[in-house]
Amino acid sequence: MTTPLYDTPLPIRAEIGEAQAAAVRHWSAPGTWWTAAERVAIVEEVRRARGADELPPWTAPSSVPGLVGDHHPLPAFAVDVIWRVTNHVTTLTREWYGALVPAALSAGHYVELLSLVAQVNMVDRFADGLGLGRIEVGPAAPGEPTRTTPDGAAVTTHWVPTAPDAAAGWRPAEQAGNTGLEPQPEVPNVLKALSLVPPERNIQMALIGSHYVPGGALSDDIGNDVWSLQRTQMELIGAITSAGNECFY
């Protein structure tokens, strides 16, 4: 089986292909806070950071002569965030965040930027992991950012503000329109993290449902198989990857 995204005989499931295709379309569309052109530039900068010689985490790429051009479409501090999150995910701290937001970036800009960087890292590592060519990002789509903030968004549990309606169900099959869902207070905190920018959270959930556990069954019986993997294998993969990225959560 092949998908239009990848030229390969590998059996990439339709769910994976559809979710990644949605993500890639989303990358080049106008966002909530960033324009489509800026979002495309973010994708390209993630790839530049990943392919570059690694800088120490304390060295901002914008401080290296010649590394970030004078006419770069993104602000220098956004480029610095992209490189830090891409290449030094183990070094993100509350102090680092506090130095950025709100002095350099609004919380909305930061959450959307972080989400995009995380998505590109994911989709590219999927391609790299299988030895496939990375998906090309399309040209910037027309339109303007919506610049909307969910009602009641506030800093409560995370560094970043989150929205109260993030406690609504996260099951991919039920998320159409991101409305009309019964509250599910037990929703994991990781699924609230991007709720300040709902379109980013929706893509995150689609990627989770297609690559990890479908249908919101995170706490299902550990003995169940998921796709072609045993659930124990899946959790081992998650644990080892998280250890490599020094993710305590």
Add this chain to the structure above:
Amino acid sequence: MLKGAGNGDGGVEHGELLVRLCEAMVGRDQQVLAEVRDEVRSAMGAEVLVDAVGVSALFHLMNRVTNGTGTPLDPMLAQLGPPIAAQFGADSYRSSRDTSVERAEAPGEHRLG
């Protein structure tokens, strides 16, 4: 299927191989990645290779989201966390300092707009 504890697979079928795949995906050595990819495909099949790479890739997203937003531990994870964190050495992660047990500030505090 869980296997007996005490072997190199960590009690998970093909666990050692999957660990090497994940470590290669965290790293930058394309040759190492290509070799372990071939091993997984030979030992476990192409479907498993795709799904295993997909899960690891997804966690590269999730790890960036949680580390970058200060996502606190859920109550269930907080109960399980300390002994598991000690086994992994995760207490030394920078993110452990900022990954509190879930807490809530007073409603309206730092409210936007």
